[in-house]
Amino acid sequence: MTRRSVSVTGLGLTTPAGVGTKATWERLCEGTSTAAPDDRLAGLPVDFSCRIPDFDASAAIGRRIVWRTDRFVHLALLTAREALADSGLDPTDWDGDRVGVVIGVGASSQDTAPLSYEQLARGAHRALSPTIVPRSMPNMAPAEIAIDCRATGPNFAVSTACASGATALGLAHDLIISGTCDIVIAGGSESAGSSRLAAGAFWRMGALSTRRHDPAGASRPFDADRDGFVLGEGAGILVLEETGHARARRAAVHARLAGHGSSCDAHHWTSPHPRGRGTVQALGTALTGAGLTPADIGHVNAHATSTPANDISEAEALRTVFGTPPPVTATKSVIGHAIAGAGAIEAAVSVLTLTTQTIHPTANLDRPDPAIGLDIVSKVPRQHRMSAVASTSVGFGGQNTALVFTTA
């Protein structure tokens, strides 16, 4: 019996750079930020974000679903449908018990929470919507996807903060390798940018850039003038499929998810370990699983949030693992930080980087921080020969995931 391996047969992206994979990739390659003033955050100390271009959720996923679900579910459903369409799989014709769904969600999007707490505070108990619980539970993103496409296999949400989307992909990989599933729809979805509480709370802990005079210049990973991250939103979803299963139906394969590693810094509740200990460990595990050495990796899509502490510890981790790291880029410079969506969006971007042999540029790298010491692609896309790429994700709580993709 041949060893099972994991192919990527479908991609879906809904991001501030565009609704859809093609729109997102083209906008990323322009290499400028999407951050702008956001009327949803009007009056807050930080009132800008990276926001998904307006789309009609009712038209896109159906009004009969929209009324009872929050925005992070809308994003997950829309993106899963794109990924499934791209895979060529026909859900009316599959063995649903062999199809899993694993979606990373941090704190969902809490669309109705402000109104609900206000109703509770004034004693208007009958005004509380019966949808509050099922519209906002993180596990509803994978559940609604399953209902939508009759995926009756293992189904769960993963929560590792800003690494959630990447962690979901790692677990999905293992469900396929173990033989539990032949197909897993996996990724992450979140809309912290639409939550006024999230915007206020991240600002209050000092995590957000306060560059209100220049929102488009606010997300500047690895730049000397970086001062925090920019809130974003979005979903990235991949269809992962056992390679023999994909081959049997002659599916087009984008790439292989060759290895993954997860770890915990076990160091501090919010700050990364100063030398990126957990990232080093996760990358090492991912490389071992892929059967590769550091020298095989042609590019790293970095977590690169644009906070002073993250970027320096991540650079240190990459130097530790690679010695002289391969070219790096920072997707968050263009689309901000989609929290649980981020790791999966960056995984999809890593796959596109492999298939196009092109690294999209990092925006706003005007004055590289001399302490970083990385080869960062900036200004224009770079053509680069790569047979393997790595993507790193780091979350509050010290939770880390690294993914390694290889050419199909």
Add this chain to the structure above:
Amino acid sequence: MEARIIAIVTEHFGIDPAEITPTTTFEDLDMDSLALAETVVVLEDQLGLELPEIEGAFSPAVTLAQAAEAFAQLRATAAAAS
């Protein structure tokens, strides 16, 4: 009242008006008990009143017209009592 309920069903729940006839039940529209509870929330909000007794009259098996009638009667009773 029936027009108001039909408006909620089509606008809030996104059901095609073409699916609705005088004898349509909530069940016919795939509206479950949670959807009915949400209908009451929206109705009470629009009319600015609370009618807890309505819960018994709104079941998936009743037609939209029956629900409208029950709601109108309870509303009239409440108005007369106050």
